[in-house]
Amino acid sequence: MVNLQNNNKMHEIVLLGLNHITAPVELRECLAFSSQEAIDSLGLLGKDPAVNELLIFSTCNRVEILMTSTDIPAAIHAAKTHISKFKNIEQGKYEKALYILQGEDAIKHVFRVASSLDSMIIGEPQILGQIKEAYRIATENKTSGVILNRLLHRTFFVAKKVRTETGIGGSAVSISYAAVELGKKIFGSLEGKKVLMIGAGEMVELAVEHIIQNRASEIYVANRTFRRAVELADRFQGKALRFEEIPDSLKSVDIIISSTGSPDFIISCDMVKENMRLRKNRPIFFIDIAVPRDIDPAINRISNAYVYDIDDLKSVIDENLEERKKEAVKGERIVDEAVIKFMEWYKNLEVVPTIVSMKNKLDVIVKSEIEKTQSTLKHLPEADLKVINRMTDSIIKRFMHDPTLFLKGNGCHGDKAIYLDATRKLFKLDE
Amino acid sequence: MESINLIVILFYLSSTAFYAAYFIKQKDFLHHIGYYLLFTGFIIHILSIGTRYTSTGIYPAGNLKENLSIASGAIAGVFLLLKYKFHLKILGTYTAPLSAIVMIISFFLPGYPPEPNMVFKNFWLITHVSIIFIGEASFALACGAGMLYLAQEHAIKTKNHGFFYKRLPSLDLIDSTGHACIVVGFTLLTIGLIIGSIYAKSVWGRFWSWDPKEVWSMISWLLYAALLHQRLTMGWRGRRAAIMSIIGFAALMFTFFGVNFLLTGHHGEFTK
Numbered sequence: 024m025v026n027l028q029n030n031n032k033m034h035e036i037v038l039l040g041l042n043h044i045t046a047p048v049e050l051r052e053c054l055a056f057s058s059q060e061a062i063d064s065l066g067l068l069g070k071d072p073a074v075n076e077l078l079i080f081s082t083c084n085r086v087e088i089l090m091t092s093t094d095i096p097a098a099i100h101a102a103k104t105h106i107s108k109f110k111n112i113e114q115g116k117y118e119k120a121l122y123i124l125q126g127e128d129a130i131k132h133v134f135r136v137a138s139s140l141d142s143m144i145i146g147e148p149q150i151l152g153q154i155k156e157a158y159r160i161a162t163e164n165k166t167s168g169v170i171l172n173r174l175l176h177r178t179f180f181v182a183k184k185v186r187t188e189t190g191i192g193g194s195a196v197s198i199s200y201a202a203v204e205l206g207k208k209i210f211g212s213l214e215g216k217k218v219l220m221i222g223a224g225e226m227v228e229l230a231v232e233h234i235i236q237n238r239a240s241e242i243y244v245a246n247r248t249f250r251r252a253v254e255l256a257d258r259f260q261g262k263a264l265r266f267e268e269i270p271d272s273l274k275s276v277d278i279i280i281s282s283t284g285s286p287d288f289i290i291s292c293d294m295v296k297e298n299m300r301l302r303k304n305r306p307i308f309f310i311d312i313a314v315p316r317d318i319d320p321a322i323n324r325i326s327n328a329y330v331y332d333i334d335d336l337k338s339v340i341d342e343n344l345e346e347r348k349k350e351a352v353k354g355e356r357i358v359d360e361a362v363i364k365f366m367e368w369y370k371n372l373e374v375v376p377t378i379v380s381m382k383n384k385l386d387v388i389v390k391s392e393i394e395k396t397q398s399t400l401k402h403l404p405e406a407d408l409k410v411i412n413r414m415t416d417s418i419i420k421r422f423m424h425d426p427t428l429f430l431k432g433n434g435c436h437g438d439k440a441i442y443l444d445a446t447r448k449l450f451k452l453d454e
Numbered sequence: 455m456e457s458i459n460l461i462v463i464l465f466y467l468s469s470t471a472f473y474a475a476y477f478i479k480q481k482d483f484l485h486h487i488g489y490y491l492l493f494t495g496f497i498i499h500i501l502s503i504g505t506r507y508t509s510t511g512i513y514p515a516g517n518l519k520e521n522l523s524i525a526s527g528a529i530a531g532v533f534l535l536l537k538y539k540f541h542l543k544i545l546g547t548y549t550a551p552l553s554a555i556v557m558i559i560s561f562f563l564p565g566y567p568p569e570p571n572m573v574f575k576n577f578w579l580i581t582h583v584s585i586i587f588i589g590e591a592s593f594a595l596a597c598g599a600g601m602l603y604l605a606q607e608h609a610i611k612t613k614n615h616g617f618f619y620k621r622l623p624s625l626d627l628i629d630s631t632g633h634a635c636i637v638v639g640f641t642l643l644t645i646g647l648i649i650g651s652i653y654a655k656s657v658w659g660r661f662w663s664w665d666p667k668e669v670w671s672m673i674s675w676l677l678y679a680a681l682l683h684q685r686l687t688m689g690w691r692g693r694r695a696a697i698m699s700i701i702g703f704a705a706l707m708f709t710f711f712g713v714n715f716l717l718t719g720h721h722g723e724f725t726k
Binding site for chain 2: 207208300306323335339
């Protein structure tokens, strides 16, 4: 079988890599490729005759080199040599941390990594973007071909599916999501709740967006600079408040999210106590993302008032990470399915190089014959020659039609490789 | 009679088991089974009390054994209705064992042979007793909701998101269910007390006789009235309402047991 594959010049997928489990951080630091280094490596390693297609993917938690090759051992050797030379590190120092995967295993690994099943924080969303970037660089440097293109496109599809169909990215491991979850435990539903956002920043804005998605009714925005408050209020279709209006607003708003640079508390215990009577003790929920804190933690002792600061939310997140691990099992199933589907395509793909080389052979024969004929038909005008070329092209096309259908389609039963082998021998394609 | 009660107890206990399993495992089918077991037990219970009444013509509330049996049935019944409206299914983990325990105590108490006591054929008295029991069952559930509220509130306040936090529903749902129980209980208690005093007028010739049970009933009534009033005007909700519904129920329990054992009065003879 191995012999047959070599005859067919089949492109195998192979992956070399190390990650946060196999390698300590010192080693990962040594071997990480910056994006410029990755581009350079694509140029250098891509030139190696054993390496056909190439993609280099490096983050702080992993380095992965994905290749296709017709000569796997040579490709692996080339990659290792490149790493040692490029990073100036002896092979022995990193070889133990290295995993080398081929074919199905390599495909599965790529899917798992992109779906964040192999991540340090399971379900973290950045990894997919990082892989997309690595792929973009590979396509720009023309080191990715038919197989890697297809593999990466499938990878993006699988990663998205895992994200949407499992809770792997679900239970809150982000501050904003944890805040919404807590709000639901207090209010039952966030529908119709009034939200006050104090200050600005990525985390507060994310949290507010999340709360709006849960159908909160009114959004108020307060900021030291009123203009900024107006801008943000526009964005969230809310109302801008002056900073001095905050104490008064406590009698009507239900959720307060704060993140300012203030060194002192912005909302004091007394402010809340006064307003609790006015709001008839309806629950009020404070989310304090600021460091140093904006909201007096003593407020948490007031009946029906709840205060969560950034540390509290973080410990909630830690618990939810455990939940994610359970959800990851479903993700693994989706990945396994996708691997099976990809393998079907991949096996079919072996047909393509055969057809291409068959067509190339015909092209060469036809071209040389036309050249010969042309030398005896010098009187023919340019336009007529073009017609003859068109004719030969369509002869090739029509000739190729049936074998192409046969090899690609269901015409050949049993092991396709046998037919491919016969085709290659029949037309002497391997010379 | 006793064998039917035993069957009822078995149903209540198996319902308890399923609700306990639901509380731990959080699988929906478990509380569905628990609910139907409780429902079946309740129907058998009601039919047994009904048969007793129609066969003897005497309402079986003449002694503690019978009273507890009715209380157990009332608690189960009120929960079955309440769950329909509020979906606070977790309250079943409180109700099912409560019904079971009350019923078991009733089972082991000695039953006095029914005296040819004419009072338990009186329409007003039967209504008085039945309504008060349903009212008290509502308060028992409010007390349960109050305890759930305190557990969940404690979890959220102390930021300990463990066992209870995950299993208990939102504070809002628990609070509104508890409130509904109090409103229903209070309405029934009021009606029950009025009917009781009408009956007293017809028997003893006066509406109010400073009987200890009457006094303690009035104290409980005032406690719940205060709670409802404060909620409407001051917004007494959440923790305070939860604590009050537990205190209110404790007062009610004293009215039910304590008065009988510690004090004497014309209600005493029914709860020997």
